[in-house]
Amino acid sequence: MIKVPRALFVPWPMGHHFGAPFHTTLQRRVITEALQLLQTAEASGTIVTLPIKWADVRREAKQLTAQGRSL
Amino acid sequence: MMEAVESLKLDPRETGEQLRAGLWQTINQRYPGSMITKADYVPLARLSKPLSQSRVTLISSCGVHLKSDRPMNVCHPFGDFTFRRVPSGAQQSDLIIHQLKYPHDDADLDINVIFPIERLQELVAEEVIGGLTGNFFSFIGYNMDPERFEQTVAAGIADAVEEEHADVALLAPA
Numbered sequence: 535m536i537k538v539p540r541a542l543f544v545p546w547p548m549g550h551h552f553g554a555p556f557h558t559t560l561q562r563r564v565i566t567e568a569l570q571l572l573q574t575a576e577a578s579g580t581i582v583t584l585p586i587k588w589a590d591v592r593r594e595a596k597q598l599t600a601q602g603r604s605l
Numbered sequence: 606m607m608e609a610v611e612s613l614k615l616d617p618r619e620t621g622e623q624l625r626a627g628l629w630q631t632i633n634q635r636y637p638g639s640m641i642t643k644a645d646y647v648p649l650a651r652l653s654k655p656l657s658q659s660r661v662t663l664i665s666s667c668g669v670h671l672k673s674d675r676p677m678n679v680c681h682p683f684g685d686f687t688f689r690r691v692p693s694g695a696q697q698s699d700l701i702i703h704q705l706k707y708p709h710d711d712a713d714l715d716i717n718v719i720f721p722i723e724r725l726q727e728l729v730a731e732e733v734i735g736g737l738t739g740n741f742f743s744f745i746g747y748n749m750d751p752e753r754f755e756q757t758v759a760a761g762i763a764d765a766v767e768e769e770h771a772d773v774a775l776l777a778p779a
Binding site for chain 1: 645646647648649650652656661707708709710711712714715717718719721724725727728733734773775776777778779
């Protein structure tokens with residue numbers, strides 16, 4: 535049991551906790567939203583769910599991944 | 606071909622229906638006590654200085670390490686009770702993923718998907734965060750003896766994080 539005092543729940547599959555390949559703005563958002571909790575969490579045990587569906591991530595990431603593969 | 610397109614439309618990841626909705630409640634009902642409650646949490650430690658002056662470390666169960674480092678033992682039935690230090694200034698080309706328990710095809714394309722080392726380097730350059738510890742920490746999440754894990758990997762990383770004078774630790778599963 536890790537018992538982290540603040541957590542950002544990312545509703546995405548295993549192996550994708552910071553989003554999708556080459557989607558730098560999304561990767562950055564996961565980090566900054568998690569770090570924001572350091573300032574905003576009022577009580578230990580705070581869990582905030584990132585309101586971004588995996589379907590939307592995949593949609594945005596498809597083209598980026600295709601471009602990235604050819605790099 | 607048409608069948609393939611039809612089946613893609615039914616994929617819940619495509620239709621936007623989340624597979625994890627209600628998962629926590631389900632686990633609590635089936636395995637009472639397995640999910641921690643508010644009373645179990647450790648006291649909240651406040652930031653002693655602004656984020657822009659804080660030193661951040663990254664701790665991940667993704668099994669990423671330097672290519673030059675000793676590989677994780679991914680074959681042992683009980684797991685690998687060691688951790689690796691990953692220099693926070695490392696480049697993506699210096700790193701390799703040694704873990705079999707999660708899909709890392711996307712992380713192989715861009716390691717920041719599980720171990721966002723480049724994004725953290727950028728946040729330092731932009732002065733959003735004050736700095737990074739010299740090393741980040743990585744281990745494999747497959748460890749079948751929680752007590753031994755706590756005494757070896759968790760305690761070892763906790764000591765190392767203190768030695769590196771981290772103000773903030775970002776914990777990431779994989």
